Amino acid sequence: MSSASLSPILKQATPVVVESASGSWIHGIDGRDYLDFTTGIGVTSTGHCHPDVVAAAQAQCAKIIHAQYTTVMHQPLLELTERLGDHLPDGIDSVFYANSGSEAVEASVRLARMATGRQYIVTVQRGFHGRTVAAASLTTAGTKFSAGFGPLMSGVATTPFPDALRLRMSVDEAVAYALAEFDFLLATRVHPSEVAAVLVEPFLGDGGYLAVPPAFLAGLAERARAHGALMILDEVQAGVGRTGKFWGHQHTDGLVPDILITAKGIASGFPISAIAAPEEIMAKAWPGSQGGTYGGNAVAAAAGVATLGVIEREGLVENSRVRGEQLLAGLRADLAGVPEICDIRATGLMAAVEFGDPTASAGGPDSVEAARLAGMVQQSCIDEDLLTLTCGPTGSIVRIIPPLVVTADEIDTGVQRFGRAVRRVMG
Numbered sequence: 001m002s003s004a005s006l007s008p009i010l011k012q013a014t015p016v017v018v019e020s021a022s023g024s025w026i027h028g029i030d031g032r033d034y035l036d037f038t039t040g041i042g043v044t045s046t047g048h049c050h051p052d053v054v055a056a057a058q059a060q061c062a063k064i065i066h067a068q069y070t071t072v073m074h075q076p077l078l079e080l081t082e083r084l085g086d087h088l089p090d091g092i093d094s095v096f097y098a099n100s101g102s103e104a105v106e107a108s109v110r111l112a113r114m115a116t117g118r119q120y121i122v123t124v125q126r127g128f129h130g131r132t133v134a135a136a137s138l139t140t141a142g143t144k145f146s147a148g149f150g151p152l153m154s155g156v157a158t159t160p161f162p163d164a165l166r167l168r169m170s171v172d173e174a175v176a177y178a179l180a181e182f183d184f185l186l187a188t189r190v191h192p193s194e195v196a197a198v199l200v201e202p203f204l205g206d207g208g209y210l211a212v213p214p215a216f217l218a219g220l221a222e223r224a225r226a227h228g229a230l231m232i233l234d235e236v237q238a239g240v241g242r243t244g245k246f247w248g249h250q251h252t253d254g255l256v257p258d259i260l261i262t263a264k265g266i267a268s269g270f271p272i273s274a275i276a277a278p279e280e281i282m283a284k285a286w287p288g289s290q291g292g293t294y295g296g297n298a299v300a301a302a303a304g305v306a307t308l309g310v311i312e313r314e315g316l317v318e319n320s321r322v323r324g325e326q327l328l329a330g331l332r333a334d335l336a337g338v339p340e341i342c343d344i345r346a347t348g349l350m351a352a353v354e355f356g357d358p359t360a361s362a363g364g365p366d367s368v369e370a371a372r373l374a375g376m377v378q379q380s381c382i383d384e385d386l387l388t389l390t391c392g393p394t395g396s397i398v399r400i401i402p403p404l405v406v407t408a409d410e411i412d413t414g415v416q417r418f419g420r421a422v423r424r425v426m427g
């Protein structure tokens with residue numbers, strides 16, 4: 001008889017084994033109730049097991065589970081497309097589906113290359129786009145995502161992120177610097193006529209939970225348009241209310257992407273992703289060039305319809321904005337003057353506490369020492385029954401990702417627990 005165990009290749013952020021979960025809480029088999037400020041990496045937007053999502057998925061299971069959407073169409077997907085259409089930017093009127101964020105990224109690259117007949121995709125430094133080959137080739141949020149995987153996809157170039165904190169510049173100066181670097185890239189490395197798309201997260205996720213300055217996004221979009229390239233916005237983590245607006249890019253006035261991809265929060269934990277673009281762009285790709293066995297699964301689509309209903313009915317985008325402000329104010333008040341912390345930031349419910357002293361040559365942001373502290377704080381949070389994650393190329397940033405249904409009391413509890421966890425580590 002043989003036996004198997006889970007591979008150590010899966011690096012576990014916590015030792016928690018879940019018995020059940022509801023709302024903002026995970027109940028462990030150890031009998032403890034953990035406040036879940038990870039939401040499964042920004043996925044359980046309506047909280048764990050929202051009754052409406054559970055009911056919709058259960059009802060759909062009894063009707064049809066797997067309808068294979070390029071064989072037979074099903075109602076939940078038609079309905080999800082219609083409901084999603086209410087939120088998509090003007091002109092983005094055509095949608096297809098996959099299962100994960102990485103697949104949606106891959107699909108968007110294929111679509112952009114087919115639609116433009118060009119090869120290059122320009123991405124932004126510290127961006128995270130997934131773990132499959134194309135997605136990993138576009139990812140610069142940490143070498144661990146691509147190490148040992150080469151040769152990676154060709155036709156990728158990366159341009160600097162306007163990182164005011166690390167550049168030690170004002171945001172305006174950092175934006176001017178980063179846009180000049182983008183122009184320089186197109187003058188020296190990739191000719192503008194070869195750029196199929198600029199692909200960017202409207203709010204950097206795994207690369208550091210850093211807000212992307214609107215002037216930078218607007219500058220990239222303007223340049224993409226001028227050069228006949230498409231603007232792809234990866235809203236996989238920042239979309240669906242996470243940043244206090246329905247889409248992360250809505251913080252930039254007037255920005256309309258050519259291709260928008262979404263996943264994670266769209267179905268409260270069921271695997272589904274969407275790729276949306278104007279029909280003229282979709283029409284330039286061969287019919288049948290996209291698809292897949294499981295994409296647009298009926299149960300996931302039904303959960304997606306229920307998720308959008310809950311978000312709209314319960315005012316969760318607004319809750320994200322208001323609770324995010326409360327979280328930011330609470331963390332800043334509680335952790336003021338902790339010398340090892342260099343930045344506390346939040347846009348909606350994408351919050352981060354960054355370790356490292358930006359003026360120090362050793363132990364600064366992204367340093368090994370900063371990562372050691374962030375890792376200790378994240379682990380110390382578990383002792384406080386609070387679940388958080390780290391992010392950033394070295395793991396030097398603790399990210400706090402409550403569900404969009406989080407209450408004011410739960411935010412206060414989370415802030416108190418986080419503060420105690422920090423003080424235990426810092427002594």
Ligand code: PMP
Nearest residue numbers: 100101102128129130205236237
């Ligand atoms: N893009 C972004 C912005 C992400 O945050 C992620 C996941 N963290 C992905 C793509 C990849 O998604 P998945 O893990 O579902 O493949």
